Amino acid sequence: MRNTNFYGLFIFSAAMLINSGCTEDTLATGSSTSKPPTVTEPSYPAPNASAGYDIQVILPHDYCWLEGGYYYFNASNNTITNNKVAWEKISGSSTCKLESPDSLKTKVSKLEKGVYEFELTVTNNMGLTGKDRVTVTVGEMSANTKEKIFNDLIWDDWNGWDKLHVEINNFYSHVPSDSFFKVYIQRDNSANWIEVLPWSENAQYYYIVYSDTLFVYPKSINPFDYDTPNVKIIY
The missing domain is CATH 2.40.30 (Elongation Factor Tu (Ef-tu); domain 3)
Incomplete structure (x- = not known):
């Protein structure tokens, strides 16, 4: 009678383990078959750079001002800081000079007749960058103006x-x-x-x-x- 009860208890315990999704291995190791929670790393947006509107320079004036800017979508000022800016000439005469290339507003001097392209790059403390370009066209008025x-x-x-x-x-x-x-x-x-x-x-x-x-x-x-x-x- 005692052996019969023990055998019945064993069968009942095994059924309960199967129904609960446990196995002998999980009981031995203390592990679980459920997946660990997924950790999502925070995503930070890159800056949206703006190099401003295209500019026309009429000789004998040989300079203009570049004035850029940047903005973020859904970003906190507490997480996006230390934005660095840099202007670079992409095309045009080598005689021109960017007087403050690390400022949003810079004077460009010594321009000659032709088309120039300047690129603004904005980099934040996460190492993410945004870029935009502006065109500067330098020339003369027509001799027969209207x-x-x-x-x-x-x-x-x-x-x-x-x-x-x-x-x-x-x-x-x-x-x-x-x-x-x-x-x-x-x-x-x-x-x-x-x-x-x-x-x-x-x-x-x-x-x-x-x-x-x-x-x-x-x-x-x-x-x-x-x-x-x-x-x-x-x-």
């Missing part, structure tokens, strides 16, 4: 632009894309035309051309004194 005036433009800040501006759409339908041009603005309260300088210049007014649209920005403007300025293009 003029076009756009009257009564409106200051605006729509379409995601964070600064007040006036704009001329379909710009290259008015000015040939391969021509050098100058931009001037005339405010309602003045008879004078003020030259608008290329983007990143420290000027009263500056311009950029983006996606076939000319944007003219004032350095500062009284929001309660909006007028309808005229813009003149000489090309």
Whole structure:
């Protein structure tokens, strides 16, 4: 009777082990058949570099300013630090000089007639980099210039632009894309035309051309004194 009970107890214990997914080996070693948890390493984004907008330089001026920037998507300032920047000339005359290649804003001097390409590289403390390029075209105005005036433009800040501006759409339908041009603005309260300088210049007014649209920005403007300025293009 005692042997029968022992045999029945043994059969019952074995069945319980099988149902629980255990084997004799796992009991002996103390291991488990379940997989260890997966450890996911944190992923850090690379910086998104911006070298700015393409620039046109009209001789006899032989310099311009490059002004870059960078940003991150879904990144904490506590984990992404010590961003280092570096400008490098990719193509163009060897005579030009990058005066502050390790700064986001640098002056480029000794430019000669031709096309230059400069690359901005941004590197963070994780060793991740972002790159972007800007083109600088240097040349002369035509000997037989033409003029076009756009009257009564409106200051605006729509379409995601964070600064007040006036704009001329379909710009290259008015000015040939391969021509050098100058931009001037005339405010309602003045008879004078003020030259608008290329983007990143420290000027009263500056311009950029983006996606076939000319944007003219004032350095500062009284929001309660909006007028309808005229813009003149000489090309």
